[in-house]
Amino acid sequence: MPDATSIRPLPADQIAHWDHEADVVIAGFGVAGASAAVAAAQAGADVLVLERTGGWGGAAAMAGGFIYMGGGTPLQKACGFEDTVENMKAFMKAALGPGTDEAKIDAYCEGSVDHYHWLVDECGVPFKESFWGEPGWEPPYDDGLQYTGGENAAPFNATIPAAPRGHVPQMSDKQSGGERGGGYMLMKPLVDTATALGVRAEYDVRAQTLVVDADGRVVGLVAKQYGKQVTFRARRGVVLATGSFAYNDTMLRSYAPKMVGRPAASIEEHDGRAIQMAQALGADLAHMDAAEVAFFCDPQLYIRGILVNGRGQRYINEDTYPGRVGQATLYENKNEAFLIIDEAAHDEAHTRPSATPFLRHKPKWVCETVEELEAEMGLPGGALQATVDVYNRHAANGEDPMFGKKAEWTKPIGSPVAAIDLRGMTGGFTLGGLRTSVDSEVVHVSGEPIPGLFAAGRCTSGVCAGGYASGASLGDGSFFGRRAGRSAAAAS
Structure with a gap:
């Protein structure tokens, strides 16, 4: 058998024996792969x-x-919110760019209610009919709905009617991350549904390269299982769903260098192999520089103060989606951030429920005046004082003309005042990947689909082209995973 450690595709006539066969072969059993499996x-x-x-x-x-x-x-x-397809489209195209794939967003929004019913009615994903309205990365309890993209914050709330769109599966005794997180209660029903439908699974299988016939059609793949080469024939199509390239430093240095050394909300298996396998066939890529950037501070804390950069200047409205804070910190402010907060606001934050209390960092500097704090922090003389003076002058009237922070969170900063050092407190995962059609076909650099090859999830460039909203990965992966499964099943 030819050596499949090379990323280059193998001709089908070099495969003497297929170890396994199926109509549809899917690489990856995360949300995109599971959704593709169910749909196929x-x-x-x-x-x-x-x-x-x-x-x-x-x-x-x-x-x-x-x-x-x-x-x-x-x-x-059920939670009392009105939303329309057009408002959802408008927000996603404004917040997830620049350069969003409008056809994908249109399809995603137009099919969103149907997708909800597919998850609930056909796959058994549970949602509790309750809304969580506190600041935070996610609900600390089993509530089913939350704002997760800054829809209700500036600049979007000024022109687009806001509605919460973060739907989280219900799970008792939930913990942030791990097998007690809400993601488990999305995956388990999907996998159970796939199993009930007769889907087979092989584990400890690492996809290595694609196999193509004389006409250039993808007809299978070669993988490694327990150190041995194994061949898999796909009678109709192959679906790639193996995740991002967040743990491939070589790819990060080439495409998203600011993310080197800071993977988060991803797993080590996200090494970009599927992207490279398809690239070797001439697959096109999109938005390889885009990334979601988490900001490692509890929103209950920083929403009550002001975030300043290394020059002592504010740079964002603190009541927006935390991922927007992270992107602004890393990309626009050299990964430098400090939270300026007074004692009353700090103490109040610690009384509020949170899914991430471990992100409530302790102050590094505490002073009676902003002038003293500025000196202690080593900031340019007068810089922080000017920032706080302007903020306080307008906050006294519940206003923030600089960034549009909502009145409920806009209060003057008093004394004593502290600064929390948040430099370097960012991490995330890549959003770019294979260019795919609205039907999840992998697109060649010529603009034509590669026959027999489909992809979904974080190995593709989905609805997010730059910005992000929590839920866009699982939403995009499950929605276009369904389409990948259907498309592969229909291929011939």
Whole structure:
């Protein structure tokens, strides 16, 4: 058998024997792979899923579990919120760019309510009909709905009617991350549904390279399992769903250098192999520099103060989506941030419920006046004083003309005053990847689909082209994973 350690595709005539066969072969058993498996099986295909680790779940099973859906889902309506497809489109195109794939966003928004029903009615994903309105990365309890993209904050709330679209599966005794997070209660019903539909799975299988026939059609792949080469034939199509390249430093240095050394909300198996396998066939890429950036501070804390950069200047409204704070910190402010907060606000934050109390960092400097604090921090003389003076002058009237922070969070900073050092407190995962069609076909650099090859999830460039909203990964992965499964099942 030819050596499959090379990333280059193998001609089918060099495969003397296929170890396994199925109509649809899926690489990856996270949310995109599981959704593809269910959809392909529902379409009548014989489905085989290959998973690199010893069990299903991927990064999705360890996530908070948000699925970004809207346009008037039953959960939104039950919680008293009105939403429309057009408002959802407008927000996503404004917040997830620049350069969003408008056709994908249109399809995603127009199909969102149907996708909700598919998850609930056909796959058994549970949602509690309750809304969590406190600041935070995710609800600390089992509430089902939350704002997760800054929809209700400046600049978006001035022109686009806000609606919460972060749908999180219900789970009792939930913990942030790991097998007790909301993501587990998305993955388990999907996997159970796939199993009930007859989907087969092989574990500890690491996809290595694609196999193509004489016409250039993808007809299978070669993998490593327990150190041995194993061949998998796909009678209809191959679906790639193996995650991002957040743990591939070589790719990060080439495409997203600011993310080197700071992976978060991803797993080590996210090494970009699927992207490279498809690239070797001439697959096009998109938005490889884009990344979600988490900001490692509890929103209950920093929403009550002001965030300043290394020059002592504010740079964002603190009541927006935490991922926007992280991106602004890393990309626009040299990864330098300090939280300026007074004692009363600090103490109040510690009384509020949070899913991330471990991100409530202690102050590094505490002083009676801003002038003393500025000196202690080593900031340019007068810089922080000017920032606080301007903020306080308008905050006395509940206003923030600089950034549009909402009145409920805009209060003058008093004394004593502290600064929390948040330099370097960012991490995240890549958003770019293979360019795919709205039907999850992998697109060649010529603009034509590569026959027999489909992809979904974080190995693709989905609805996020730069900005992000929590739930966009699981939403995009499950939505376009479904489409990948259906497309692969229908291929011939």
